[in-house]
Amino acid sequence: MKRRVAVTGLGAISPVGLNVAECWSNTVAGRSGIDTITLLDPTPYTTRIAGEVKGYEADRFLDRKLAARSDRYTQFAIIAAREAFESAGLGGGAVAPERLGVIIGTGIGGLGTLETEHIKALEKGVDRISPFFCPMMIGNMASGRVAIELNARGINFATVTACATSGHAIACAMDAIRLGRADAILAGGAEAPITMMGLGGFCSLKALSTRNDDPKTASRPFDRERDGFVMAEGASVVVLEDYDFAVRRGAHIHAELLGAGMTCDAYHITAPAEGGEGSARAMILAMEDAGITPGDVDYINAHGTSTELNDAGETQAIKVALGEDRARKVMISSTKSVTGHMLGAAGGIELIFSILAMRDGIVPPTATLVNPDPACDLDYVPGEARKADVRCALSNSFGFGGHNVTLAVGRR
Amino acid sequence: MSLENRVTEIIVNKLGVRAEEVSAEANFQTDLGADSLDLVELMMDFEDSFKLKISDEDSSSLKSVGDVIKYLKAHGVEE
Numbered sequence: 140m141k142r143r144v145a146v147t148g149l150g151a152i153s154p155v156g157l158n159v160a161e162c163w164s165n166t167v168a169g170r171s172g173i174d175t176i177t178l179l180d181p182t183p184y185t186t187r188i189a190g191e192v193k194g195y196e197a198d199r200f201l202d203r204k205l206a207a208r209s210d211r212y213t214q215f216a217i218i219a220a221r222e223a224f225e226s227a228g229l230g231g232g233a234v235a236p237e238r239l240g241v242i243i244g245t246g247i248g249g250l251g252t253l254e255t256e257h258i259k260a261l262e263k264g265v266d267r268i269s270p271f272f273c274p275m276m277i278g279n280m281a282s283g284r285v286a287i288e289l290n291a292r293g294i295n296f297a298t299v300t301a302c303a304t305s306g307h308a309i310a311c312a313m314d315a316i317r318l319g320r321a322d323a324i325l326a327g328g329a330e331a332p333i334t335m336m337g338l339g340g341f342c343s344l345k346a347l348s349t350r351n352d353d354p355k356t357a358s359r360p361f362d363r364e365r366d367g368f369v370m371a372e373g374a375s376v377v378v379l380e381d382y383d384f385a386v387r388r389g390a391h392i393h394a395e396l397l398g399a400g401m402t403c404d405a406y407h408i409t410a411p412a413e414g415g416e417g418s419a420r421a422m423i424l425a426m427e428d429a430g431i432t433p434g435d436v437d438y439i440n441a442h443g444t445s446t447e448l449n450d451a452g453e454t455q456a457i458k459v460a461l462g463e464d465r466a467r468k469v470m471i472s473s474t475k476s477v478t479g480h481m482l483g484a485a486g487g488i489e490l491i492f493s494i495l496a497m498r499d500g501i502v503p504p505t506a507t508l509v510n511p512d513p514a515c516d517l518d519y520v521p522g523e524a525r526k527a528d529v530r531c532a533l534s535n536s537f538g539f540g541g542h543n544v545t546l547a548v549g550r551r
Numbered sequence: 552m553s554l555e556n557r558v559t560e561i562i563v564n565k566l567g568v569r570a571e572e573v574s575a576e577a578n579f580q581t582d583l584g585a586d587s588l589d590l591v592e593l594m595m596d597f598e599d600s601f602k603l604k605i606s607d608e609d610s611s612s613l614k615s616v617g618d619v620i621k622y623l624k625a626h627g628v629e630e
Contacts, residue, residue: 204567267599270591 142317144396145385145551148227148378149491150219150327153478154190154371158222162478162488163495167524169506171355171477173369178333186347188354189333190371190479208271209284210249211331215374215484216281217288220325224289227378229323233388239291240315240324241282242308243376244298246483246538248278251334281329281374293321299483301538302442304328305375306486310399310544312379322384327376327487341370344409346446356507358480360443360473361450361515368444371479375487392551394494397431397531400424404541411448411537415456418442421543422460422533429547431531433461436469436547438502438532440489441519443473444480451514453535458517470527472520476507486536490546493532497550502527554630558620561596565589575617582615601628 149159154172156162165172172190181187192215197206200218209217220243224230229239252275260268274280279297286295294315298307305328312326332338341347348367350357358369385392402424404417411418426432441453450473458466474492481488496502501524508521531549552560559573568583579585585593594610597603597619603626605613613619 202567207567267595269595270588274588 142319143382144313144316145380145382145390145392146377146394146396146494146548147380147385147390147392148223148229149393149494150221150223150226150376151374151488151491152192152215152218153373153481153488154192155478157192157194159491163492166474166477166492166503167501169477169504169523171506172371173354173357173479175354176333179335179338184338185342186338186349187351188348188357188369189338190369190481191333192373208275210252210275210280212245212249212329213275213281213284215331215372216243216285216329216376219327219329219374219376220285220289223325223376223378227323227380228390229378234323236290236292238293238322239289240294240312240321241285241291242294242296242298242312242324242326243281243285244304244308244328244483245278245281246299246301246304246330247332247337249276249280250337251331252276254334254336285325289325291325294324300542301540302480302482302485303536303538303542303544304483304486306534306536306544306546307401307542309377309379309396309487309490309546310401313396313399316379316381323378323380325376325378327374328483329374330481330483331372332370332482333372338370348445358445358476359507360441360445360476360505361454361511361519362508363510363512365445365447365450365512368446368475369479371481373481373484373488375484375491377487377490394497395549395551396546397549398425398428398547400428400545402543404543406541409539411452412541415452415459417541418453418535418537418543419456419459421545422456422535425533425545425547429549431547431549433465435531436461436533437527437529438493438496439469439471440493440532440534441471441473442535442537443475443505445475449537451512454515454517466517469518470502470520470525471517472503472505474503476505486534486544489536490534490548493534493548497529497532500526500528502529554623554628555620557600558616558623561600562593562616565593565596573616575615575620577616578614597623603628
């Protein structure tokens with residue numbers, strides 16, 4: 140029999156808040172975190188809006204040396220991991236360091252560090268590259284740094300699947316706990332992509348919304364007027380724990396992580412497969428793994444990027460996975476409508492929102508949806524949050540490369 | 552600014568320590584908490600600020616703040 144997996148800690152920093160409580164209240168209220176870019180001069184770019192973490196000064200959260208030695212993505216990971224760890228009450232020897240793991244991924248890694256050092260190398264010479272360049276840039280350093288911060292000496296690695304990164308991190312952590320490899324694991328993702336190459340690269344892909352004059356409604360998942368995703372930054376981390384271990388130590392259990400489904404489209408490097416074939420299979424596998432049926436699912440936190448292809452394809456996928464009839468009864472929303480797309484950190488914060496929806500009996504809205512696309516004809520909870528009983532939820536994440544992951548979560 | 556003060560300023564910025572801790576006797580690793588990577592970067596900062604080249608051999612012998620000041624003076628850096 141599979142061991143059960145409890146979610147006992149939550150941590151997040153995002154364009155809509157510096158902690159989970161702020162992120163959740165703003166998301167429920169539909170307050171957008173998207174605005175004109177301030178991290179760099181956006182003038183030369185076709186897209187000049189993004190979801191930046193507001194009011195963020197690294198020195199307020201981290202000691203100066205730690206901040207200076209950590210790429211922005213790692214800084215966010217440390218902050219979210221600390222919140223998750225503390226909220227789980229794991230300090231003070233509650234878990235043996237050797238039984239505490241970390242699996243925090245990133246879609247891109249330390250892009251800002253790479254750019255700064257590359258410019259320095261070109262201008263001043265290659266012998267001026269900082270000795271911290273490699274350790275700051277690499278995509279596994281969030282997991283490494285968080286382990287140092289929290290003395291987590293168990294299983295530790297990072298996942299890299301673009302926008303599905305934190306979904307995979309959490310799925311891998313769940314499997315590791317089921318196999319008894321750890322008692323507790325901090326799992327999630329972090330991203331800091333608002334840099335010259337990050338922004339310029341996604342502009343060239345024609346993947347981003349160019350609604351520069353109306354940032355608050357630029358991310359419009361499932362809307363007829365949607366014109367691309369809005370890039371965002373931040374981190375999201377959950378604490379997963381062996382259910383019995385959590386009960387024994389008297390931890391507060393937010394939810395039970397019931398299962399995961401992971402597939403690949405094997406179709407195109409950026410475009411989803413026709414009809415959302417790969418993502419439908421991910422949802423079906425997640426429900427099977429969780430031992431639930433479509434009738435048990437009350438809410439789906441959609442990947443819902445606000446791109447032409449994703450939102451229509453995901454809608455079809457949901458119909459395939461749940462059956463047309465159940466698909467029409469389930470509440471679906473994309474919280475990217477207010478957070479923007481946090482890439483490697485998206486799946487984690489969206490699982491957190493799914494858990495809080497169950498806890499509070501409130502489904503967060505697709506805040507910016509006004510005119511649904513005819514190809515998107517399900518209930519996307521447009522405009523305002525809705526009071527509703529949520530027993531089980533699915534959280535979808537799909538990444539460039541054709542990676543699909545669905546997490547299934549239920550009330551404890 | 553005196554040479555000592557300039558050196559202290561660089562160390563404070565790089566290692567995140569307080570100026571009071573940066574005495575001539577202070578050892579970078581045991582007193583000021585630097586690791587081997589910090590030291591590489593610190594030497595780069597001294598090179599850039601004082602316009603000289605510190606060889607790997609020399610840098611491995613510079614263990615304290617006083618060592619660096621003595622080294623800089625010996626290599627023609629003015630007060």
